[in-house]
Amino acid sequence: MGERQAKALAYVIAVDMGYGHERAAFALRHLAPKKTYIVANTYEGIPEKEKRLWSTGRGLYEAVSRFKRVPLVGSFVFNIMDELQEIPPFYPRRDLSRPSLQVRQTYALIKNQNLCQDLISKLAKKPLPLVCTFFTPAFAAEEYGYPGDIYLVICDADMARAWVPYAPKKSRIKYFAPTGRVAERLRLYGVRPENIFLTGFPMPVDNIGGLDAAIVEEDIHRRMCKLDPEGVFASSMQKLLVARFGKSFCKFDPKVYRRPPSITFAVGGAGAQREMIGLALRSLAERIRGNEIAVNLVAGTHGDAAEYFEREIRLNGLVGARQKGMVRVFHETSRLEYFTAFAKLMRETDILWTKPSELSFTTGLGIPIIMAPTVGAQEDFNRKWLMQIGGGIDALEMQYMDEWLFDWITSGALARMAWNGYINAPTHGAYRIESILKGEAVNLPSLPLVV
Structure with a gap:
């Protein structure tokens, strides 16, 4: 087809x-x-x-x-x-x-x-x-x-x-x-x-790659290597991962994966989560300047959210990091441009922070979801579904994100969620x-x- x-x-x-x-x-x-x-x-x-x-x-x-x-x-x-x-x-x-x-x-x-x-x-x-x-x-x-x-x-x-x-x-x-x-x-x-x-x-x-999901498999291979730098998850699942991706799966050579993991923060359609993202940016600032994490700030079509992100970048001394591409702000003037840019960004994203909206289904691409508080009954059920399939987890206190996020990376927890989403959530x-x-x-x- x-x-x-x-x-x-x-x-x-x-x-x-x-x-x-x-x-x-x-x-x-x-x-x-x-x-x-x-x-x-x-x-x-x-x-x-x-x-x-x-x-x-x-x-x-x-x-x-x-x-x-x-x-x-x-x-x-x-x-x-x-x-x-x-x-x-x-x-x-x-x-x-x-x-x-x-x-x-x-x-x-x-x-x-x-x-x-x-x-x-x-x-x-x-x-x-x-x-x-x-x-x-x-x-x-x-x-x-x-x-x-x-x-x-x-x-x-x-x-x-x-x-x-x-x-x-x-x-x-x-x-x-x-x-x-x-x-x-x-x-x-x-x-x-x-x-x-x-x-x-x-x-x-364009995020799937046909019935054989060639693009999904290419992206999750790269993503899981970044999210499991110590090989904790891979060592426990070695036979299964090799059977799926081949013997070359994740040599854990930092020279191969030069760019650090990236996290994308996505503001919803009503633009109601930007202050939480501001807290996260302040917490992660030192890690960003140290090239330990790359951050994508998605304002969607909300100009006020984009302005807020630009202000937070300046206040947290991240202008230089932005010039290096370690912090990026995505703001589009039309919804079609936004959806196009977002779909492309998902191929580069290793972790997605969002409220559990329809974006919960993105875990099927092999992207672990860190969930912001829900807004409404539908999102309560999306959260339960994400937890059930093992593709997402609730965010902890955003002001301490520099600590718990890296604990989740080092322990292989986010790699496990990426795998669970890829295996359990529908993609096609x-x-x-x-x-x-x-x-x-x-x-x-x-x-x-x-x-």
Whole structure:
């Protein structure tokens, strides 16, 4: 199966609300006309009325995410919003198909305000399957009688009832599930089994390297050697690692791996983690100046975060280190530029610090995840999933990062997490989704129901 399609297989539709929904669409853009995904709340020609409806929701999401930091009141307001996205306990297994308040609100916007009608009517003139990474366009397409197949990509390790339509047993919407827990959860919400596909979360094919994952294997080979400088993990797993990568795996020669390990700090879509990154930069400053660790500061499209990082670089005496490339700031003016730069950066990254958003699935590339505090119910479940597969760990006090981070490197702990993520987390979501759209079998192993 080729990594680029001459013929478009689907319209890929995202929303500009945080980064997660667009990140999934970015990884699937090669399936779409002109290799471009559609953003349902900002596309060219969107009616002003629809734009205002979407803007209200997006503004509320980002404002409340930032407002959570305000003592007492912030947490109270955030918890009210979070309850709308509640994920009920999985056990005991039971019928959870009753529509939630958020489902009813979504359908009210579609039926009473004609939300997404303009976009769906335009696409219906030349129908292709729809692959949506947010539920509203999928619900609208079904409600308006879109003539093509409708697919919905779930972007977290577990999911709220909000992602399933009002009458799931009658619905024709099909689901791409990133984890076994999501596949099982969809059944509890009433989705018919034949409409559930366990694919894994889609990641950019340029980070995978085909069905044999040639790029993933090349990157993790190099990464694990940097993350296990004493050979602690490798010595305990020698036979398995040699069988996987060959007898030349990790000679532990520092001359071969001249550049030190790199850690990437990623600010989320609402831009709410920068102060924690500032603490880490202060803690690691001496290590950075000593060429012991390289740091990437990802501001995304947040200009204020980029300015904050530049200021911290100056305050911590790291201007010289920046000139040497030991500290880098990544700030892009558009989301497409950001996702492109971030995908490229992941090939150079040895450790990723992030809140457990959809970036949790990046551990499948063999990247250990150090987790910032969660924001919302979905991230709580992403954290549990990362811990369960062994691909991530909670960050400790950021002001002491210069100590605990290097303990984790010296002991081989981060190399172990890189290996666990590589082995246990799915990497080929984009390929599986492509094969389903084409109606062709794909030569990949079945995914386990990691719950």
